[in-house]
Amino acid sequence: MIHFYHVTKKFDRYSTALHDVTFQIEKGEFVFVTGPSGAGKSTLLKLILRQMMPTEGQVIVNGRNLNAMRRGQVPYFRREIGMVFQDFKLIERMTVFENLSFILTVLGVAPKEHKKKAYSALRAVSLHHKMNSYPLQLSGGEQQRVAIARALINDPLVLIADEPTGNLDPDLSNDIVQIFNEANLRGSTILLATHDRDLIRSSGRRVLSLVQGRLSDEKIAAPEPIAARGGESLFVNWS
Amino acid sequence: MARDFIPGRREPEVPSGAISYFIREALRRLWISKRTSFVAIAMIAMSLLILGAFLLVSDNLERAVERWQGTSRVTIYFTADVTPQQIQAVDAWLGAHGDLARRKFVTKEQALTRFRSYFNDLSDVVSQLDENPFPPSFECEVAPRIAQSGALAPQLTQLRALSGVDEVQFDWEWIARLRRLVGLINIAGFIVGGILAIAAAFTIANVIRLTMMLYREEIEIMRLVGATERIIRGPFIIEGILQGIIGGIVAVLLLFALFATARSFIVPARSLLWGFLFAAFLPWPKIAGLVAGGMVAGWFGSWLSVRERP
Numbered sequence: 159m160i161h162f163y164h165v166t167k168k169f170d171r172y173s174t175a176l177h178d179v180t181f182q183i184e185k186g187e188f189v190f191v192t193g194p195s196g197a198g199k200s201t202l203l204k205l206i207l208r209q210m211m212p213t214e215g216q217v218i219v220n221g222r223n224l225n226a227m228r229r230g231q232v233p234y235f236r237r238e239i240g241m242v243f244q245d246f247k248l249i250e251r252m253t254v255f256e257n258l259s260f261i262l263t264v265l266g267v268a269p270k271e272h273k274k275k276a277y278s279a280l281r282a283v284s285l286h287h288k289m290n291s292y293p294l295q296l297s298g299g300e301q302q303r304v305a306i307a308r309a310l311i312n313d314p315l316v317l318i319a320d321e322p323t324g325n326l327d328p329d330l331s332n333d334i335v336q337i338f339n340e341a342n343l344r345g346s347t348i349l350l351a352t353h354d355r356d357l358i359r360s361s362g363r364r365v366l367s368l369v370q371g372r373l374s375d376e377k378i379a380a381p382e383p384i385a386a387r388g389g390e391s392l393f394v395n396w397s
Numbered sequence: 398m399a400r401d402f403i404p405g406r407r408e409p410e411v412p413s414g415a416i417s418y419f420i421r422e423a424l425r426r427l428w429i430s431k432r433t434s435f436v437a438i439a440m441i442a443m444s445l446l447i448l449g450a451f452l453l454v455s456d457n458l459e460r461a462v463e464r465w466q467g468t469s470r471v472t473i474y475f476t477a478d479v480t481p482q483q484i485q486a487v488d489a490w491l492g493a494h495g496d497l498a499r500r501k502f503v504t505k506e507q508a509l510t511r512f513r514s515y516f517n518d519l520s521d522v523v524s525q526l527d528e529n530p531f532p533p534s535f536e537c538e539v540a541p542r543i544a545q546s547g548a549l550a551p552q553l554t555q556l557r558a559l560s561g562v563d564e565v566q567f568d569w570e571w572i573a574r575l576r577r578l579v580g581l582i583n584i585a586g587f588i589v590g591g592i593l594a595i596a597a598a599f600t601i602a603n604v605i606r607l608t609m610m611l612y613r614e615e616i617e618i619m620r621l622v623g624a625t626e627r628i629i630r631g632p633f634i635i636e637g638i639l640q641g642i643i644g645g646i647v648a649v650l651l652l653f654a655l656f657a658t659a660r661s662f663i664v665p666a667r668s669l670l671w672g673f674l675f676a677a678f679l680p681w682p683k684i685a686g687l688v689a690g691g692m693v694a695g696w697f698g699s700w701l702s703v704r705e706r707p
Contacts, residue, residue: 209621230625233623233624233625233626234623234625235623236620236621236622236623237622237623241621243621247618247621248618249615251429251615260619261622261623263628264619264622264623264624264625264628265623266415269417308622
């Protein structure tokens with residue numbers, strides 16, 4: 159579903175965000191991307207969403223080479239990807255319902271369906287009672303869950319989340335991972351960037367670890383054999 | 398279930414339901430940035446008001462010309478010391494020339510009475526004079542076909558040479574001049590109105606550009622969730638068009654208010670000179686044209702600004 163082939167991303171001569179990164183994520187997988195701040199996690203996610211282009215190498219998502227994709231094709235491609243941003247990126251002047259309804263408008267869903275779909279997506283994150291609230295009236299955790307509901311409203315092929323539990327307490331973090339698990343069971347491929355070690359450890363999922371823009375070779379213990387994943391992924395023992 | 402990728406699937410760039418979203422958003426943005434929108438609407442209204450005023454005057458002038466054209470007239474004014482014999486001689490001459498035979502004699506007194514009825518506000522001036530300044534005259538009705546043909550020119554020359562005749566006035570000559578004036582007013586109206594409309598379009602462009610700057614973050618979010626440029630720009634285009642339409646409607650209402658006010662002052666005074674300029678308001682097609690002009694200016698302005706990627 160997501161293929162990185164020798165991807166390098168440089169912002170200038172002295173600043174390399176990713177260096178020769180190669181990995182492959184299969185359809186239906188749930189993968190964590192981890193690493194310290196500045197390791198290149200967000201850059202990696204931006205490359206998948208085609209917010210930026212690699213300096214070298216190829217990024218292929220859902221069979222499409224993003225390097226070769228025309229600008230006019232990008233919006234249609236993005237509609238197949240659900241993205242949960244670190245800073246939520248909710249439209250502040252719109253209510254929670256309107257934030258979700260806008261996505262449905264973009265996707266061409268008939269307006270009469272909007273209420274039902276938005277309610278159902280918000281119910282999945284237990285925020286159906288906040289449909290008419292504005293983002294700034296919600297707590298950070300609630301805003302995060304609205305952002306997740308927005309990303310999931312169309313059952314995306316790929317769901318990408320950048321530090322979705324960054325500002326949340328452990329209970330809420332587990333709830334959010336549970337929402338991602340359910341989306342994964344429905345068929346979405348999940349890529350979740352986080353530096354929450356407890357979350358990764360308890361998930362037993364595959365982990366891609368980045369250090370200074372490179373896929374780290376640090377791999378110790380894993381709930382599944384590395385060979386089963388093709389060798390490029392890393393399983394980190396945090397103990 | 399997650400939506401599966403269908404190779405070659407082409408989704409519509411502007412999905413159904415997007416139009417109502419465009420209008421809703423455009424109205425909301427108009428309301429949110431009402432001060433800047435007001436400037437744009439005022440600019441459009443002002444330029445269309447000026448264009449409309451030119452159209453109104455030229456339209457009424459043209460209508461008057463059409464009316465006068467139907468009854469082309471030759472007026473023969475006599476000198477102050479004309480004798481009855483000289484008048485009889487001219488009368489006989491007119492009787493002998495078929496094209497000018499339909500004639501009416503207007504005495505000095507009749508001319509004075511007519512002036513007083515046409516130019517009510519100037520009647521006092523005439524009363525202060527020692528004697529009636531208006532000469533007697535013959536008014537001959539000429540068929541428009543003959544007037545247009547130019548066949549009257551030699552006869553008018555002969556008329557001017559008759560004794561006791563002071564001046565021979567042929568309506569057709571000044572109707573032609575009036576027609577040229579109407580044409581000039583129209584051209585001037587379109588030039589002035591056009592320049593102002595372009596200026597208004599640029600004002601709208603700047604207002605929309607400003608709005609787009611305010612919404613830059615929101616636009617970025619829209620792009621990230623898969624909105625096409627058409628979906629992003631649609632509300633801005635509609636906003637410009639709405640500003641133009643509102644400006645056009647305001648211009649028509651203001652023009653009508655000015656027209657009604659002018660008429661209420663002029664009609665009681667029964668001033669022929671100004672009365673025909675305000676005989677009737679613009680016809681519906683021209684009203685619709687003004688509003689459509691506003692719409693086009695609004696569309697052009699917003700199109701100019703959304704061409705640039707915010």
